[in-house]
Amino acid sequence: MKVGRAGRLGLGIVLAGYALWASLWGLGGYALIDPDEPRYAQAAVEMAASGDYLVPMVSGEVRLNKPPLFYWLEVAAGAALGGQSEAASRLPSAVAGLAIAFIVFLL
DSSP states (O other): OOOOHHHHHHHHHHHHHHHHHHHHTTTTSSOOOTTHHHHHHHHHHHHHHHOOOSSOEETTEEOOSSOHHHHHHHHHHHHHTTSOOHHHHHHHHHHHHHHHHHHHHHO
16 A cells, blocks of 8 residues: 555654654653762753853763763753742753654654
């Protein structure tokens, strides 16, 4: 059975809606999960507070477990959402997951 262009477009819209719902629903609905999420969030908070966007630090110790781009995205999400929160800390990963889902759909 052949699916026309309109059918593929409709399927794409339905899948995109589901991916958005599944990725973003309840993003800030629960506390950060130990041990990693709080450390990543704290590094972003300290990066924004100090203005040093090159070397991520947690409690005065250098934290190079992730590339600085991840922390920059967390700082940007915090600024966009009005301050650091659970949702702001998880938003960069959720958006990356949505981008990967979109790329897989295109393939």
